[in-house]
Amino acid sequence: MSPFDLPEGDPFGPHNLPYGVFSLRDSGQRTVGVRLGDHVLDAGAAARALGSPHAGLLTRPTLNPLLAAGRTTWSEVRGSLTEWVTDPSLRETLAPLLHPLSSVALHLPFEVADYVDFYASEHHARNAGAIFRPDAADTLLPNWKHLPIGYHGRAGTVVVSGTDIVRPSGQRKAPTAPAPVFGPSARLDIEAEVGFVVGTPSQQGRPVPLSGFREHVFGLCLLNDWSARDIQAWEYVPLGPFLAKSFATSVSAWITPLEALDAARVSPPERTHPLLPYLDDTSGEPAGYDLRISVAVNGHVVSEPPFSTMYWTAAQQLAHMTVNGASLRTGDLYGSGTVSGPAEHQRGCLLELTWNGRDPLELPDGKRTYLEDGDVVTLSAWAPGPDGSRVGLGEVSGRVLAG
Structure with missing residues (x-):
């Protein structure tokens, strides 16, 4: 043929x-x-x-x-x-x-200029809040419904699918331990995400409005934000993720242009809190995307997170990222944050899937709470295309090596 x-x-x-x-x-x-x-x-x-x-x-x-x-x-x-x-x-x-x-x-299909990662799934944020703040009246922090939470990552450690991931080392401290210890992470996790690739730069001092999303963003790809949860738990107060995230971020070898995904555009979930004008998308065109993601560990599907449930859209993230006057550069990459849905089989990381290790996953090759050396994690996805077709997103895969 x-x-x-x-x-x-x-x-x-x-x-x-x-x-x-x-x-x-x-x-x-x-x-x-x-x-x-x-x-x-x-x-x-x-x-x-x-x-x-x-x-x-x-x-x-x-x-x-x-x-x-x-x-x-x-x-x-x-x-x-x-x-x-x-x-x-x-x-x-x-x-x-x-x-x-x-x-x-x-x-790696493009030279990464800057890398930012967000926290845009309400289901993921609520689950993480319930795990780490089980006694809280509301597992969402007060600012979550008012702005897209994000952090700056390390552009130099973005790697293409197929690159091996060496288990990171760092400080970690058990809640009852008197002092931290140093060594390889014992709670290595993944985060199923979507990455957005900036093409057209912007001028410093001039925010990009919601309407500028398609003028500046070229396309998207699958992204795995590898995370060392034990290192993260000790270091993230008060400034947020650092070594727990900066050791590696995997992206697909294929960037899907936004034009290929016009049939997959959907409205985001209903807004429950009034938004400030620069984030208010209630009167604009649909800015969400219906992407169906699968997460597999050693070839066994463990989760199917739906991107259509993401509370904050990529257009809102771009607007928030630049509202203070920060400029865009060609090759900027920003991640959606972990994609999780309302059902247990739609959770986009092992932290949620195993409830921080309490409920191990049953895999054909044994139980998992977090990743073991030799494990291969693969993200794949598709979206609705024109005339009933499917648009495939390039997979992103990585094998964990001993640190």
């Missing part, structure tokens, strides 16, 4: 075309590609062969030049790629430029 003739319902068909950066295993030279089924099209070589004016953006070793080009160019490039892979008269030209995924190496 020709790589252009995809099986019916393939989630990586011409309606999707996520972007990545790849190299042939015998060359090592990186270039931009788009995924079509289980192949990758050398987008730069295709653009040169077909005389595209955007060839210069697609022959780079990173997506950053394309990200910086802006929404009009994003749309033009996507339109050209869609036309190329669906035009039968171009098959002979493009066929040599399609490579099986098994024959290429995939790389």
Whole structure:
């Protein structure tokens, strides 16, 4: 079968075309590609062969030049790629430029400028509050319904799917212990998240409004915010996460452009508290996304978190992130925070799934409270596409190595 003739319902068909950066295993030279089924099209070589004016953006070793080009160019490039892979008269030209995924190496698709992570799921926030503040009258902190809570992470430790994760070491202290000890984390966790990739920068001192989301954000990807819960519990007061989060964040090798997800846009949950004007999205277009996520440990699905339940949207997060005048840079990445739903099988981290170790998961290879050395965590997802199709998101996977 020709790589252009995809099986019916393939989630990586011409309606999707996520972007990545790849190299042939015998060359090592990186270039931009788009995924079509289980192949990758050398987008730069295709653009040169077909005389595209955007060839210069697609022959780079990173997506950053394309990200910086802006929404009009994003749309033009996507339109050209869609036309190329669906035009039968171009098959002979493009066929040599399609490579099986098994024959290429995939790389971090863009240079990460800054990294911010949020805390946008009400279900996750309430569960975490119930675990750590079981006697509280309300497990949500007073500010949670008024602004998207977030923290600045470490851009230099964002890694592409398939990168091994070394168990981090740090200080930890049991509640009854007289002093902290140092050593490898004993409560290594994952957080199933969605990452949003900024393309067009903004000027310092000028906040980006809700309406500017699609002008500045190029696309999204799955993201695993690895977390050392025992280190986090000791260090996070009073300034929040630090070493417990900064050792690694895994992202997919494929960035799905927002245009591919127009059919998946939904309204967020009903707002229960009045929002300040810069966050008030009650009269705007739907800003949530219906993404169906699966979390697997060693190939066994342990959770299916629904992104449509997220209280704070990516547009609100962007507006809040810049409302103080902070500028955006091409390649900025911000994470949604753990995606969790109302049901037990929809919880997006082991902290919730095992209720901080109280209720171990039963896996085919044994019980788990937190991750063990050798465990492989894989996030995958799909979203509704046009005409009943599915849009696949590139998976993000990582194996835990002993620290």
